[in-house]
Structures are given as C-alpha cells and as structure tokens.
Amino acid sequence: MTQxxxxxxxxxxxxxxxxxxxxxxxxxxxxxxxxxxxxAKIKHKIRGAVAxxxxxxxxxxxxxxxxxxxxxxxxxPVYVDGADEITRHMHMVKGGGGALTRExxxxxxxxxxxxxCDASKLVDVLGKFPLPIEVIPMARSFVAREVVKLxxxxxxxxxxxxxxxxxxxxxxxxxxxxPVELETTLDHIAGIVTNGLFARRPADVLLLGTADxxxxxxA
Numbered sequence: 001m002t003q004x005x006x007x008x009x010x011x012x013x014x015x016x017x018x019x020x021x022x023x024x025x026x027x028x029x030x031x032x033x034x035x036x037x038x039x040a041k042i043k044h045k046i047r048g049a050v051a052x053x054x055x056x057x058x059x060x061x062x063x064x065x066x067x068x069x070x071x072x073x074x075x076x077p078v079y080v081d082g083a084d085e086i087t088r089h090m091h092m093v094k095g096g097g098g099a100l101t102r103e104x105x106x107x108x109x110x111x112x113x114x115x116x117c118d119a120s121k122l123v124d125v126l127g128k129f130p131l132p133i134e135v136i137p138m139a140r141s142f143v144a145r146e147v148v149k150l151x152x153x154x155x156x157x158x159x160x161x162x163x164x165x166x167x168x169x170x171x172x173x174x175x176x177x178x179p180v181e182l183e184t185t186l187d188h189i190a191g192i193v194t195n196g197l198f199a200r201r202p203a204d205v206l207l208l209g210t211a212d213x214x215x216x217x218x219a
Contacts, residue, residue, distance in 0.1 A: 004030075006118035006209030007082075011035040013207045013214045014080045017114045020045050023073040025106045026060060027081020028053040028099040031116050035080050036060055050076060052106045053099035054163050070109055079110035083117055083203070084129045084196075090115070090203040090219040091179045095132030095196030098162050104194050108201050115203035119210045126179055130155070130170035132196040137167055139191020146189050147171055150182075166193055 001009070011034035018024055018039070026036060026049045036056065039049070040063035048066030050073050051057035057067045070076075081103060083092040092115065094100055107113050131152070135143045144154040147169065157168040176182055179199035186195040206217040 001209075001211060003118050003120070007031040007116070008034045009214050010116040010118070010207040010209040011038045013216075014114050014116050015039070015042060017078055017080070017112065017205065018042065018046065019077050021047060022077050023047050023068060024049045025076040025079030025081075025110045026051050026056050027079065027103055027106075028056050029082045029097045031082035031118070032056060032080070033059060035116060036063065036065075039063070040065060048073075050106055052081065052102040053097070070106060076106070076110040078112045078114060079107050080114045080116060081107070083115050083121055083198070085123050085126050086115055086117055086121055086203065086206060087123060087126060088217065088219075090206060091126060092198040092203060093126050093129050093131055093176075093196050094198055095134070095168070096129065098132070098134075098157070098160060098168055100132055100196045101134050101162065101164055101194040104198065104201070107198065112205065113201070113203045114205045114207060116207045117209065119208055122208060126176040126197070127174040130172045131174060131176070132157075133169045133171060133186065134162055134164070134166050134193040134195075135169055135191050136193060140167055140169070143189055143191045144169060150185065164193065
C-alpha cells in the first residue's frame with residue numbers, strides 16, 4: 001500500500017469512533033484531510049465540526065459540514081488528528097502544518113483523542129522531526145536564545161505565519177526522552193504561545209496504518 005492508501009485506511013477506521021449527533025473535533029494535515037472526506041459520508045449523522053485550522057474549516061465547509069467554534073460547541077466527545085511523530089506511550093510531536101496551538105486547544109477540550117497515522121510516524125524517541133514552537137513575533141529572538149540554552153537548534157520557518165498571526169521556530173537536535181518535562185519547561189518561557197509536544201494530553205487511541213492493515217494501539 002502507498003502512504004496515501006495507508007492514510008485513507010486509518011481515516012476510514014476513525015469513523016467508527018464518532019458518536020452520532022455530536023460536534024467532532026477535526027485536526028489539520030494530509031491524514032486529517034482524508035478523515036474530513038470520510039466524515040462527509042456520515043455528515044447527516046453529526047451536528048457539525050470544530051476545526052483546528054482555517055484550511056480544515058474550508059475543506060469541511062466544502063463538503064457541506066457545518067463548522068462551529070469551540071466556544072459554541074463546548075467540550076467535544078472526540079478529536080481526530082494526525083501526528084508528525086508518536087511513541088507507544090501516545091506522546092506526540094505535532095505542528096508540521098503550523099496549526100499546533102488550535103490543535104492543542106481542541107485536543108484539550110475533547111474527551112477522546114484519536115490519532116491517525118501511517119506506520120512511518122511511530123518512533124521510539126521523539127525529536128527526529130523538528131519540534132515546532134509558535135512564538136509571538138517580538139519574542140522570536142529571545143525564545144530562540146532560551147531554546148539554545150536547552151540544547152536545541154531553532155530555525156525560523158521562513159515565509160510562514162500561523163492562523164493566529166504568529167511565527168514558528170522549528171527546533172532541531174533534540175532527543176526528547178522526557179516529553180512531559182520538556183513540554184512543561186517550554187510552556188514557562190515567555191513569548192511561546194504553544195509548543196508542539198502533546199505529552200501532558202497524549203492520544204487515547206492510535207490508529208496506525210500498516211501493510212498488514214490498521215492496528216489499534218492504546219497507552
């Protein structure tokens with residue numbers, strides 16, 4: 001199976017985790033796009049969706065799915081999204097698409113986080129994929145210096161602005177052995193809006209696309 005076929009397979013499997021008559025939290029990225037396409041097939045069974053990015057909101061509306069804000073929906077029963085890296089402990093690196101802040105908010109407001117990935121995203125140690133950090137523009141250099149003190153190698157994501165009007169620093173060079181601790185440390189640096197570690201609120205279920213079919217994993 002191709003990588004796209006694996007992504008489509010896990011997107012289909014995620015539909016089984018969607019309750020009827022609810023608002024669904026929807027992530028961002030290529031695998032999330034496949035999920036949106038599958039969600040459209042059962043749109044008559046749900047109330048609508050809360051999107052973690054403007055791009056996902058546009059795709060949802062294109063399928064005729066009502067998009068509401070988290071303020072309107074309240075807490076969600078389920079959030080479905082991909083990851084750039086995930087461990088067997090369900091800790092993730094996310095934000096390759098730059099939507100990490102809204103993704104983290106929607107995930108926090110959801111009872112169940114279903115992560116959908118192809119097998120290439122499952123790792124033993126996080127960090128090979130650069131860790132995205134969203135920063136307010138005035139704090140870019142300060143945050144970069146603080147990250148260097150922690151052993152990271154930050155690089156500005158050139159020509160990119162988040163949906164929130166901020167910048168992304170992609171941090172290379174970390175083997176993230178304790179993601180909960182690093183997530184907390186980064187959260188205490190002034191100027192960081194969000195970091196791309198999803199460890200304090202990990203995934204509850206991982207649907208992993210493999211050559212042998214979709215495997216379901218839990219922490």
